[in-house]
Amino acid sequence: MSKPSYPENWNDIDTGLYYRSVKIFNQVRKLLSVKMKLHADEQVEKGDIFLFNHFSRFETFIPQFLIFEQSGAYCCAIASGEFFKEDNVLARYLGNVGVFPHNHPRLFQLLAAQILRGRKVIIFPEGGMVKDHRVMDVKGHYSVYSRITGERRKHHTGAAVLAQGVEIFKDMVRTAYQNKNHAQLLRWKEELKLDSLDQLLTSALKPTLIVPANITFYPIRSSENLLLTSVELFSNGLSMRQTEELLVEGNIIFRNTDMDIRMGETVNPLATWDWRTRLLQKKVAPELDSLDDIFALPSRPKNWKHKLLGAYLKKSANETRNQYMEEIYENVTINLSHLASTLIMHCIENGMRSLERQFFYNALYIGVKTLQKNTSIHLHRSLLNPNYYSNLQIGTNKSFEHFIEIAKSTDLIEEDRDYYRFLPKLLEEHDFDLIRLENLIAVYHNEAEPIAAVSKTMIKALDECDTIAPEAIAAWQFEDELMDLKWELHNYTKPIYDDINDHETASEDPSPFFLQPVEDNGIGVLLIHGLLASPAEMKGYGDHLAQQGYTVMGVRLKGHGSSPYALRDQSREDWYASVRQGFEILKAHCRQIVVTGFSTGGALALKLAAENHPEILGVSAAAVPLKFINSSFMLVPLLHGTNRFVDWVSSYEGVKPFFENISEHPRVNYRHVPVRGLYELRLLIQQMDEFLPKIKLPVLLMQGDHDPVVSVKSAPELMNKLRTPDKQLKILKSDRHGVIMENIDGAWHLNDEFIRHCVNETNTRPISRTAQSRS
Known part of the structure; x- marks a missing residue:
């Protein structure tokens, strides 16, 4: 040569x-979908x-x-x-x-x-x-x-x-x-x-x-893409190798791919x-x-x-x-597909041809949380942000579902009721130029294989699924809640949000809290704060309950305690997911729970109670926002629709994305209300007609008689919608909205009495009660 x-x-x-x-x-990079x-x-x-x-x-x-x-x-x-x-x-x-x-x-x-x-x-x-x-x-x-x-x-x-x-x-x-x-x-x-x-x-x-x-x-990914289509238009046919490269590498360029160097x-x-x-x-x-x-x-x-x-x-x-x-x-950036592939290959190489779906999700979650403590391994940011992995526990993780769909479409696994079945193709030898199309699980597994700790961790996670203590899972879940707040603060305290953030005054610790008493009485209380606030709104009452022997979980609703911009990007489903997560954490420690919510938190508490979980003994809700003092709130759906239209046709923020909020507690509440947040609250209120009649548990409603935010007329209307025979209404003397945070007119004592009532009535038939007023 x-x-x-x-x-x-x-x-x-x-x-x-x-x-x-x-x-x-740099100009081309902005056009591509590669991050x-x-x-x-x-x-x-x-x-x-x-x-x-x-x-x-x-x-x-x-x-x-x-x-x-x-x-x-x-x-x-x-x-x-x-x-x-x-x-x-x-x-x-x-x-x-x-x-x-x-x-x-x-x-x-x-x-x-x-x-x-x-x-x-x-x-x-x-x-x-x-x-x-x-x-x-x-x-x-x-x-x-x-x-x-x-x-x-x-x-x-x-x-x-x-x-x-x-x-x-x-x-x-x-x-x-x-x-x-x-x-x-x-x-x-x-x-x-x-x-x-x-x-x-x-x-x-x-x-x-x-x-x-x-x-x-x-x-x-290996789906059809613009690059492949364009080349095919100007060619007389592509070899399999060329097609494979365009399928895989075209998706890298055009399909929202992370490139970690x-x-x-x-x-x-x-x-x-x-x-x-x-x-x-x-x-x-x-x-x-x-x-x-x-x-x-x-x-x-x-x-x-x-x-x-x-x-x-x-x-x-x-x-x-x-x-x-x-x-x-050893500098591979490990992601969820690596963990799933490692687990699958371990199973099939050791003769395990199937695995229960939720068992698989649990093993992945245990693996993620364990690997987070291993500082020698580089995890993809999606394994450090609970938004991307915490829902593995409830079996609804989008990243994993996408991975599974690819595996199913290439005949690597199949679903059989509640099981994943691993197919023989996983162990077959594949042509070097086709393996990215034929066996992506093997590709991910090969990439992670040099990091021995990944394999060891995932095998151990699989073994621990049946034996790990619920309290250990709950500790991880609470850690996720703290991490979620950190990610929100990181994402929404950038200079582009300064126009609103610079005017915010909230300074109290917005972290969710979990309080365990010195002498545990075995009862848990789930506390849910209101719109625009943070767990700090319920912390005083939480400390009061812990001193009495209750185990207390103070939930942080997503979008709260960080920036009004964060709240603008959340939905009522996101808030409710926070409530459900808090409930799961508390449930690991207490088999009997009472749920207490304030304002929007009260509506979410009632929604949780409507599911009639056996662990929940009763629910109390203060100042639930069914009717408002400010009639302009009725214009929110129209204003939100206008904002969405403006966002759609231009990059402008919208006609009025935020309202200014004069708060009773400026050290806890946002000063700006996102219109999207009010719109989501309206949808939650409308949904109450559907879930209130389903509640079969004891219910306590508290409402201030001169609440400047929520009309006192809300409470009787809520009582009428409830079908449970054990329901109480307490009207408090108050010209303030924050009746629980400020313990107005004995609100804490009333709720303490209700909790004791729920515990005492646990094993007896509920007693009908007539709505009462307290002057």
């Missing part, structure tokens, strides 16, 4: 063209040679531009020599933005010169796309499939060889400086096209560091040198004169010392390669 005909040197980077390319890349996240601390600044795994063509255009954005350093890369066979526009462009052909005879020398000039080098050491993500053999050793040989092999050692060569040259520069060999230094400065001798010495004093990095895509610990190529290598390198160095001499040591040694040093360097390069291979694959 004839060697390619390349010029001895290569084009220098056209910095103007490079900069314009970065700008175009790129670069996880790096100091590696971008410190590193010289950056290594990435290779799963799609799309990723080969990304790292150098992201590194340039963060560090300002130009990056070189290596591309197939096929791109440079002809002198065309593409070949000239690539050459001018720092791309080198992989088969250039002086590739190492050219890249070394770039590093010495302060540039960075991008390398894909796998040598090609690893579509199956299989990087470990049956013995647990790292290797990848080579399409050329049809066999598995180790990574290329090129990055290690390059780094070693640069280090040897830097040592030669330092020695020449110490020996005051000014002529030699000047010659090297000219050959490397450096601006000054200071630049040469500065470069020589810096260690040459390799940065292993991992690119993880999530989710991976995570950089690992830097690798110093000299760390693998022993004393013999260091000693021999010092003896050989005076006989070397250039980068060409250095990189000729292994292949064209001039004497036995050169040959021996070349052998030592080759051995060290293999050891360095092994280090960065391990580091690349």
Whole structure:
């Protein structure tokens, strides 16, 4: 095979063209659906040679531009020599933005010169796309499939060889400086096209560091997409390999895919040198004169010392390669599909052909919560945000459902009533170019396999599903509630929300609370705050209950305690999901529960009671908003509809997205009411006609006689809608809305009496009560 005909040197980077390319890349990035996240601390600044795994063509255009954005350093890369066979526009462009052909005879020398000039080098050491993500053999050793040989092999050692060569040259520069060999230094400065001798010495004093990095895509899809359709329009037919690449990689570009680029610990190529290598390198160095001499040591040694040093360097390069291979694959960003795939493959490999659906969901949840404590594993942000995984406990997780639908459509699993059945296709061998279409579970499993803790954790989670204590699950669920608040604060305290947030005055702790008494009486009380407030509204009464021996859970309704913008993005179903989660947490500790809600929280408490859970003994609700003092509230549905229309036709926020709220408790409540929140409350109120008649439990209603927000007429109307024979109405003397927070007219005592009544009446027939007024 004839060697390619390349010029001895290569084009220098056209910095103007490079900069314009970065700008175009950023414009294109905004049009694509790929969300790129670069996880790096100091590696971008410190590193010289950056290594990435290779799963799609799309990723080969990304790292150098992201590194340039963060560090300002130009990056070189290596591309197939096929791109440079002809002198065309593409070949000239690539050459001018720092791309080198992989088969250039002086590739190492050219890249070394770039590093010495302060540039960075991008390398894909796998040598090609690893579509199956299989990087470990049956013995647990790292290797990848080579399409050329049809066999598995180790990574290329090129990055290690390059780094070693640069280090040897830097040592030669330092020695020449110490020996005051000014002529030699000047010659090297000219050959490397450096601006000054200071630049040469500065470069020589810096260690040459390799940065292993991992690119993880999530989710991976294989459905029809725009790219495939467009190509098919202008082609006479595609090969299966081409179709597969367009199906998978087109979805990466156009279907809301996360691209996590995570950089690992830097690798110093000299760390693998022993004393013999260091000693021999010092003896050989005076006989070397250039980068060409250095990189000729292994292949064209001039004497036995050169040959021996070349052998030592080759051995060290293999050891360095092994280090960065391990580091690349240990920096996978683990997501829910990895966990599910690991669990499925474990089951079928161990003869478990089916698993109960909810059992599977529970194992995934246990696995997620366990892995969150493992700081050595990098979890995808969806496994750190309860919004994306907490509903695994109730079997309605959208991410997992999407994963299951792909598995079902490719005949990997099937659903049989309440079970998932794992099909033999999971264990079949698949063509390298088809596995991303035929067995995505194997692809995810292969990607996670190098991280042994993932497999161990998921196997243990499966074993613990039957034995884990409910209190342990509840502790995780409460932790999720705290994490959810942190995510809300993170997402809604950005500068774009300052127009409203800067005027907010709430300063009390908005966290949900769980209080366990010193002497437990076995009874739980679920407390639910009102619209615009936070659990702080109920904390005083919660402390009062805990002192009496009750276990207390103070719920935080989603969207509360963070920003009015957060509340604007929530629905009544989201609020109710918070109530249900709080109930599940409390239920793990108490088999008898009384639910107490204030205002909107009261309506949600009644909704929960309508489900007639056996654990719930009764429900109390104060100031339930059925009728309002402010008649303008009736205009909310019309105003919300107008806002939605305006949002639909433009990027404008809406006609009036927020009302200003004059609060009785400015340290607890929002000062701004999102119209969406009021609209959702109206829908909840309308829904009350449906669920109030279903309540069979004891009910206590409390209402202030001069409540400035909720009309006193609400209470009798609510009483009429209730069908339970055990119902009470207490009218309180109050010209304030917050009767529970302020304990107005003995509200706490009345509720305490009701709780005791519920406990006493648990095993007796409910007694009818006539509505009472208390003057």
